Amino acid sequence: MAFQFGYPETKPVGTGGSGPLFSGKRCFVTGASSGIGFGLAQRLLERGAEVWISSRNESRIRAAYETLSALGPVHWAAIDVCDADAIAQYLDEMAASGPVDYVFANAGVSAAHSFEKTTRKEFDRVLEPNLYGVFNTDQAAIPHMLSQGYGHILNVSSMEGYFANGYHSAYITSKFAVFGLTESLRYEYADRNIRFSVICPGPVVSNIWGRDAEGNIHTERKAPPESLTEVQAADEILAGIEEERNIILVTDTARTSWQKLREAPASADRFAMHYTAANRAVAQYLEQQR
Numbered sequence: 001m002a003f004q005f006g007y008p009e010t011k012p013v014g015t016g017g018s019g020p021l022f023s024g025k026r027c028f029v030t031g032a033s034s035g036i037g038f039g040l041a042q043r044l045l046e047r048g049a050e051v052w053i054s055s056r057n058e059s060r061i062r063a064a065y066e067t068l069s070a071l072g073p074v075h076w077a078a079i080d081v082c083d084a085d086a087i088a089q090y091l092d093e094m095a096a097s098g099p100v101d102y103v104f105a106n107a108g109v110s111a112a113h114s115f116e117k118t119t120r121k122e123f124d125r126v127l128e129p130n131l132y133g134v135f136n137t138d139q140a141a142i143p144h145m146l147s148q149g150y151g152h153i154l155n156v157s158s159m160e161g162y163f164a165n166g167y168h169s170a171y172i173t174s175k176f177a178v179f180g181l182t183e184s185l186r187y188e189y190a191d192r193n194i195r196f197s198v199i200c201p202g203p204v205v206s207n208i209w210g211r212d213a214e215g216n217i218h219t220e221r222k223a224p225p226e227s228l229t230e231v232q233a234a235d236e237i238l239a240g241i242e243e244e245r246n247i248i249l250v251t252d253t254a255r256t257s258w259q260k261l262r263e264a265p266a267s268a269d270r271f272a273m274h275y276t277a278a279n280r281a282v283a284q285y286l287e288q289q290r
């Protein structure tokens, strides 16, 4: 398998081929009840894979299973990614019936807030699923991949895993950490045939935009108009895997911000201030709801 070190290409990826890469493959997707995880599960099934899905809320993941099972073989479980034992048990169950080919550590939450009004408990409420949920998922998958001699783990970070802005400190801390963790593991496991890729989406339509810290969904808060749909994002991710990218940038916004940071830092600063203003408005809205 070709191994590509270094930075991602910023050219757009294709819109997802119909190549055979995922046919018959067994894939685990955390956070698959909505958004990017649901889009990934849908596209993987449409391309002939078997999927194992999970999310925290039982009724939401069961509803996702009911929709997705029309497309192919799906297994589901309601598991909080913060529960390391439950994630490990689910992966053991998956491995007992065949290989664990791909693992997408996707579950995550967001929170806009002013840093000085954020308690340690609120900060950890984002770090726990976004960073330690990825830690738990990767730790549970690696022993199975080592014993089968191969595997590919994809950790979902964000465009905000390399491009910071204000009023989003817990989220950005978690996503920079996931970026670094994935890059570190990529080198550590390179000689043992476990691939690691970090997925960095820009804006994608999903429930994340309207969730509060408790996971309740406020439908009045929407993704920005330039957002990709969940299946468009999934198509870019699967195309990035086919192209053997280690850092998979998703959306033009993510690719532009990567490029600006390197080639036009002053313009990147203006871009970040634009996002900061938008986050400030959300933070103020949420702080009024408390």
Ligand SMILES: NC(=O)c1ccc[n+]([C@@H]2O[C@H](COP(=O)([O-])OP(=O)(O)OC[C@H]3O[C@@H](n4cnc5c(N)ncnc54)[C@H](OP(=O)(O)O)[C@@H]3O)[C@@H](O)[C@H]2O)c1
Pocket (backbone or CB within 6 Å): 030, 031, 032, 033, 034, 035, 036, 037, 054, 055, 056, 057, 058, 060, 061, 079, 080, 081, 082, 106, 107, 108, 109, 110, 129, 133, 156, 157, 158, 159, 160, 200, 201, 202, 203, 204, 205, 206, 207, 208, 209, 211, 215
């Ligand atoms: N949408 C974007 O614009 C965007 C941009 C960059 C990165 N991302 C990243 O993409 C990933 C997916 O988010 P999304 O945008 O698709 O949002 P979403 O629609 O809110 O989906 C998030 C998923 O994660 C699950 N989840 C949250 N906390 C969990 C926990 N503790 N344990 C298990 N499952 C949990 C949710 O499950 P329940 O429904 O059961 O609560 C849901 O299935 C996240 O890591 C997010 O940070 C999204």
